[in-house]
Amino acid sequence: KHILNAQVSIRAPCCKQWFDCPECHAETQTHSLARTTDMTFICKKCKKAFRKDMSVYEESDEYCPHCDNHYVIDAKTPQAAIGIEGEDARIDARQVVRLLKDQRMKADPSRSFEQDDSDRLG
Numbered sequence: 001k002h003i004l005n006a007q008v009s010i011r012a013p014c015c016k017q018w019f020d021c022p023e024c025h026a027e028t029q030t031h032s033l034a035r036t037t038d039m040t041f042i043c044k045k046c047k048k049a050f051r052k053d054m055s056v057y058e059e060s061d062e063y064c065p066h067c068d069n070h071y072v073i074d075a076k077t078p079q080a081a082i083g084i085e086g087e088d089a090r091i092d093a094r095q096v097v098r099l100l101k102d103q104r105m106k107a108d109p110s111r112s113f114e115q116d117d118s119d120r121l122g
Contacts, residue, residue, distance in 0.1 A: 007071035008064075011040040018042060045069040 006020040014034035019025045025033050037055040042048070046067035062072035 006044065007069055007073065008041040008043055011042075013038075041071070043067060043069050043071065 002021045002023040009018040009020055011018055012025050012029075012033055013036040014031060015029060017025075017029075019028075022033055038051060038053055040049060040051050041064075043050070043064040043066060046064060046069065048064070048066040050065050052061055063070055
């Protein structure tokens with residue numbers, strides 16, 4: 001809920017539970033988040049776990065080792081937005097459908113594609 005595009009879940013070293021971000025941990029736990037350099041992740045794309053030593057972290061470590069999902073990306077957080085509400089799109093769509101009535105002629109029975117059974121090979 002804090003990071004909309006989280007690509008991994010992180011296992012908290014203190015309580016061994018999975019969270020998307022430190023804020024999620026703080027909201028649900030009564031203790032503070034323990035710090036560590038050895039982190040355990042679960043990729044949200046392939047659902048596989050992996051570990052990274054953050055003291056020797058390199059650019060190549062930004063990808064899941066199982067599926068190459070790039071999990072280190074700019075976070076998208078919920079933003080308050082002010083917008084102008086329009087009319088109900090469903091009502092507008094119904095009005096458009098009424099305007100676009102099918103104007104084709106009714107089928108002419110003499111121009112049918114039905115075959116006469118008498119022409120069949122028997």
